[in-house]
Amino acid sequence: MSAQQLAAPPPPVEGFWLGTRRSFQTMIRKNGFGLIALVLLALVILGPLYSVVLWAFAERWQYPSLIPQVFGLSFWERTFARADIAEALPFSIVLAATVTLISAVICLPASYAFARMKFRGRQLLLLSFLATNAFPRFGLYISIAVIFFRLNLIGTIPGVILIQLVNTLLLMIWIPTAAFQGVDRSLEEAALDVGASPLRVFVQITLPMVMPALSAALLLTFVNTFYEAQGALVVGLPRIVTMPVLMYSLINSQLIVQYGAIVSLVLWAPSLILLILAQRLLRGGYLTAGFGV
Amino acid sequence: MTAAAPSQSSPSWRKGIIAYLMVAPPLLLMILLIFIPALQSTARTLTIDVNGAPGFSISRYTAFFQDPISVSNLFFTFQVTLITLAAIFILCFPLAIYLRFANGKLAGAVQVLALFPLFVPGIILAYALIRFLGTRGTLDNVLSIIGFTGYRTPYLKPDAIIFGLVWESIPFTVLVLTAGLRQISDSLIESARDVGANSWQIFWRIILPQIARPVLIVFSLNFLGIFGSYTIPYLLGPAAPQMMGVFMQQTFGQYRRPDDAETQAVITFIICAFIGFLYVRTVANQRKREDSE
Numbered sequence: 001m002s003a004q005q006l007a008a009p010p011p012p013v014e015g016f017w018l019g020t021r022r023s024f025q026t027m028i029r030k031n032g033f034g035l036i037a038l039v040l041l042a043l044v045i046l047g048p049l050y051s052v053v054l055w056a057f058a059e060r061w062q063y064p065s066l067i068p069q070v071f072g073l074s075f076w077e078r079t080f081a082r083a084d085i086a087e088a089l090p091f092s093i094v095l096a097a098t099v100t101l102i103s104a105v106i107c108l109p110a111s112y113a114f115a116r117m118k119f120r121g122r123q124l125l126l127l128s129f130l131a132t133n134a135f136p137r138f139g140l141y142i143s144i145a146v147i148f149f150r151l152n153l154i155g156t157i158p159g160v161i162l163i164q165l166v167n168t169l170l171l172m173i174w175i176p177t178a179a180f181q182g183v184d185r186s187l188e189e190a191a192l193d194v195g196a197s198p199l200r201v202f203v204q205i206t207l208p209m210v211m212p213a214l215s216a217a218l219l220l221t222f223v224n225t226f227y228e229a230q231g232a233l234v235v236g237l238p239r240i241v242t243m244p245v246l247m248y249s250l251i252n253s254q255l256i257v258q259y260g261a262i263v264s265l266v267l268w269a270p271s272l273i274l275l276i277l278a279q280r281l282l283r284g285g286y287l288t289a290g291f292g293v
Numbered sequence: 294m295t296a297a298a299p300s301q302s303s304p305s306w307r308k309g310i311i312a313y314l315m316v317a318p319p320l321l322l323m324i325l326l327i328f329i330p331a332l333q334s335t336a337r338t339l340t341i342d343v344n345g346a347p348g349f350s351i352s353r354y355t356a357f358f359q360d361p362i363s364v365s366n367l368f369f370t371f372q373v374t375l376i377t378l379a380a381i382f383i384l385c386f387p388l389a390i391y392l393r394f395a396n397g398k399l400a401g402a403v404q405v406l407a408l409f410p411l412f413v414p415g416i417i418l419a420y421a422l423i424r425f426l427g428t429r430g431t432l433d434n435v436l437s438i439i440g441f442t443g444y445r446t447p448y449l450k451p452d453a454i455i456f457g458l459v460w461e462s463i464p465f466t467v468l469v470l471t472a473g474l475r476q477i478s479d480s481l482i483e484s485a486r487d488v489g490a491n492s493w494q495i496f497w498r499i500i501l502p503q504i505a506r507p508v509l510i511v512f513s514l515n516f517l518g519i520f521g522s523y524t525i526p527y528l529l530g531p532a533a534p535q536m537m538g539v540f541m542q543q544t545f546g547q548y549r550r551p552d553d554a555e556t557q558a559v560i561t562f563i564i565c566a567f568i569g570f571l572y573v574r575t576v577a578n579q580r581k582r583e584d585s586e
Contacts, residue, residue: 034399041406048425063429106318113315127577134569136521138538139561143330146551166326169319227414230523247416264417271412292576
C-alpha cells in the first residue's frame with residue numbers, strides 16, 4: 001500500500017466494512033452456538049441429500065467433479081421401464097391405503113370408546129398399546145414371522161397387511177382418543193336438547209371437531225406404512241415386493257447409481273406432503289404421537 | 294377425566310359391554326401379533342422334544358452362547374447401541390437447551406434442520422449416506438478438493454451405522470427434550486441465577502431433575518430403536534460382526550433356520566425387557582401427571 005493511499009481519508013466503504021465486521025463479531029459472540037449448530041447441521045443433515053438429488057438428474061457424473069458433467073432425464077424413462085418398479089409402486093400405494101383403511105375401521109370405534117365411555121380398566125387398556133413400542137422391533141418381526149411361517153402366511157398379502165397393522169395401532173388409537181376427549185360436550189348436549197338424533201349430532205357436530213386430528217392420524221399412518229420396509233421384508237419376500245423392499249436390492253445390487261437416486265426421489269413424495277404440513281402436525285403434537293409422547 | 298353421561302334407556306352394564314366390544318378388535322390384534330408371538334417364542338425356545346413329548350431345556354441358549362459368531366454379534370449390538378446413545382445425548386442435549394432458550398430466525402432455522410430427518414425415511418437415508426460417506430462420495434469429493442486426500446470411508450464399518458442411527462434419532466430426541474425443558478419456568482432459572490448459581494449448577498440442580506422423565510423416554514425408546522434396528526446396519530454396516538437385526542434376518546431368510554432366528558429374537562426380548570418396561574412406565578406416569586393437571 002502506498003503512502004499516498006494511507007494519507008488519504010478512509011473511504012466511506014471502509015467505515016461501512018468496519019461496522020459490519022464489528023456487528024458480525026458481536027453476532028458470533030451472541031449467537032456463536034446457534035451459528036455453529038446451523039452450519040454443522042446443514043452439512044450433516046442436508047449434505048447426504050445433495051448427491052441423491054443431483055444423481056437423479058445426472059446423465060454422466062465422474063469423480064472428482066462436484067456436479068454432474070451432463071444433466072438429463074433419460075434415466076427416468078429407463079427406471080420406470082423396469083418391470084419390478086412399474087409393478088411395485090402402484091402395489092405399495094394400494095397396500096398402504098388398505099392397511100390404513102383397515103386400521104381406521106378397527107381403531108376408530110375403539111378410540112371413541114376410550115374417550116367417551118366408562119368401563120373398568122379403560123386407562124390400563126389404553127396404556128397397553130404402548131406395548132407396540134416396547135419390543136425391539138426386528139426381534140418382534142422375526143417372532144411373528146416364525147408363526148406366519150407355520151401358518152403359511154409368508155409371502156402372502158394378508159401376512160404383510162397383518163404385520164404392518166401392528167405399527168399403526170398406537171397412532172390410530174391415541175390421536176383420535178385425545179381428539180374425542182377434547183370435544184366440547186356442551187355443543188353436543190345443546191343439539192340433543194333441541195331434538196337432534198344422536199347420529200346427527202355425531203356426524204354434524206362431533207365429527208367436524210375431530211376431523212383435523214383424524215386426518216392427521218390417517219395421513220401419518222398411510223405415510224408410515226408406505227415406508228415400512230422391515231416387516232414387509234421379513235414376511236413378504238420372496239413373492240411380495242413393496243417399493244421400499246425393492247430399494248434394498250436397488251441399493252445392494254445395482255451398478256447404475258441413477259436408479260436408486262430416482263426411486264429415492266419418487267419415494268420421498270409422501271414425506272414431502274408431511275413436510276408441507278409439518279407446522280400443523282407439530283403444533284397438534286401428532287408427529288411424536290406414534291412414540292406415545 | 295370425562296364422565297359418561299348416564300343414559301336413561303340402557304343400564305350401565307350394557308354400555309360397558311358395548312365399550313368392550315368396541316375396544317376388542319385392536320386389543321385382539323395386539324395380543325395376536327405381539328403378546329402371543331413373544332410368549333410363544335419364549336416358550337418354544339425353552340422346550341425340547343424328548344421322545345415325542347415336550348420337555349424343558351435351555352439347550353438352545355447354551356448353543357447360542359457357545360457359538361462365537363452369535364456372541365460377537367450380540368456384543369457388537371450392545372456396543373453400537375451404547376455408543377450411539379451417548380452420541381445422541383451429547384449432540385441433542387445442547388441443541389435442546391439452545392432451542393429452549395433462544396428465539397429468533399437463527400433458532401428457527403436450527404430447529405427446522407434438527408427436525409428435518411423426520412421427513413426422510415430410513416431406506417432413503419441409507420442410500421443417501423452411501424453416496425455421502427462412501428469412497429468417492431460427496432464428503433470424499435469435497436475433502437479432496439480442499440486438498441485433504443487421506444479420506445477413509447466409514448461405509449461398511451461400525452462408524453457408518455452409528456452415523457446413520459444418530460442421524461435418524463435427532464428429531465425425536467430434540468423434540469421430546471425441548472418439550473420437557475419448556476416445562477421449566479424462566480423465573481425458576483432466573484431466581485437461581487440471582488442467588489449466584491452458575492450455568493453448570495443450574496443444569497445439574499434445576500434442569501436435569503426436572504426433565505428426568507423426558508430423558509428416560511428418549512433413552513428407552515432410542516435404546517429399543519437401535520437394538521431392534523435393521524435397515525441402517527444392514528445397508529451401511531460390516532458383514533461381520535453384525536447387529537442382531539441383520540443376524541436374525543440372515544438366519545431366518547437366508548439360512549432358513551427359523552428356530553435359531555427365534556432364539557436370537559427372544560434373547561433381544563430378554564435384554565430389552567427392562568428397557569421396554571421403563572418406557573411404558575415412564576410414559577404412563579407422564580400421562581397420569583398430565584391428566585391430573
